[in-house]
Amino acid sequence: MKIIDGKAVSEELKNSMKQDVLEYKQKFERVPHLAAILVGDNPASKAYVSNKVKSCDQVGFKSSVITLPEDISEDDLISEIEKLNADKDIDGFIVQLPLPKHISEVRVTLAIDHKKDVDGFHPINFGRMAQGLPCYLPATPYGITMLLDRYNIETAGKHVVVVGRSNIVGTPISILLSRKSKIGDATVTLTHSKTKNLHYIVQQADIVIAAIGIPGFVTADMIKDGAVVIDVGINRVEDDQLTSGSKLVGDVDYEGVSKKSSFITPVPGGVGPMTVMGLIMNTFKAAQKTIYS
Numbered sequence: 001m002k003i004i005d006g007k008a009v010s011e012e013l014k015n016s017m018k019q020d021v022l023e024y025k026q027k028f029e030r031v032p033h034l035a036a037i038l039v040g041d042n043p044a045s046k047a048y049v050s051n052k053v054k055s056c057d058q059v060g061f062k063s064s065v066i067t068l069p070e071d072i073s074e075d076d077l078i079s080e081i082e083k084l085n086a087d088k089d090i091d092g093f094i095v096q097l098p099l100p101k102h103i104s105e106v107r108v109t110l111a112i113d114h115k116k117d118v119d120g121f122h123p124i125n126f127g128r129m130a131q132g133l134p135c136y137l138p139a140t141p142y143g144i145t146m147l148l149d150r151y152n153i154e155t156a157g158k159h160v161v162v163v164g165r166s167n168i169v170g171t172p173i174s175i176l177l178s179r180k181s182k183i184g185d186a187t188v189t190l191t192h193s194k195t196k197n198l199h200y201i202v203q204q205a206d207i208v209i210a211a212i213g214i215p216g217f218v219t220a221d222m223i224k225d226g227a228v229v230i231d232v233g234i235n236r237v238e239d240d241q242l243t244s245g246s247k248l249v250g251d252v253d254y255e256g257v258s259k260k261s262s263f264i265t266p267v268p269g270g271v272g273p274m275t276v277m278g279l280i281m282n283t284f285k286a287a288q289k290t291i292y293s
Contacts, residue, residue, distance in 0.1 A: 092118030143274025
């Protein structure tokens with residue numbers, strides 16, 4: 001079993017990107033600028049945004065965080081988004097999820113200018129992805145494809161089973177891996193909590209991508225020997241043995257599954273850092289105007 005070290009890969013990519021950013025700065029007399037809107041005081045969201053700011057600093061980007069109160073109205077949030085849409089100094093921005101329950105994530109997503117949608121959630125980017133056209137790929141699936149590439153994991157002709165059908169991870173990664181591309185040409189089965197015979201289907205997989213949001217959902221008896229396992233889940237569970245009283249775990253029972261898999265991503269330190277890297281790379285593309293002029 002080999003551990004797919006997303007943290008190490010992301011650091012390598014950031015280090016190699018520094019020179020590209022310096023050259024961009026010399027040519028355009030500015031640096032790429034990523035902004036984030038953070039609504040409320042969710043500790044996990046604060047940590048995610050902090051990691052993104054840190055990554056921007058590492059590669060030489062400018063970053064901005066707009067912090068808004070939990071009880072902000074949907075219309076006022078849309079107004080903040082429109083300001084960023086119009087700000088020519090900002091190349092790309094994200095609205096950190098999840099949002100308070102009184103705010104529609106769909107309306108927020110649609111309000112973001114697709115040319116600045118570096119999370120890759122807007123229907124225009126999603127639709128272009130589905131048709132194999134240039135776009136900003138959703139950050140987590142983008143990160144997963146980079147990991148598979150870096151570890152030379154063959155996908156062509158392989159059976160990939162995706163567990164979870166969200167628009168953020170499950171559905172887009174199923175599309176990406178079925179496309180005709182270097183990290184693609186796979187036969188993909190998209191499963192979810194209502195799938196019948198789910199255990200049996202996952203057992204057939206050469207590559208399992210777990211993104212269902214349930215701690216330890218994928219167990220060792222669901223994995224065939226030698227399968228590649230990509231764990232996208234980030235779940236905080238109670239642990240009385242730790243001083244913090246809790247720990248982060250994935251959607252995979254790591255201890256059991258790691259004994260049967262050929263490659264596996266840990267949680268934390270697997271897919272998470274590569275999601276941030278996908279966001280950084282999308283922002284650089286936005287600054288360079290390689291996709292949209």
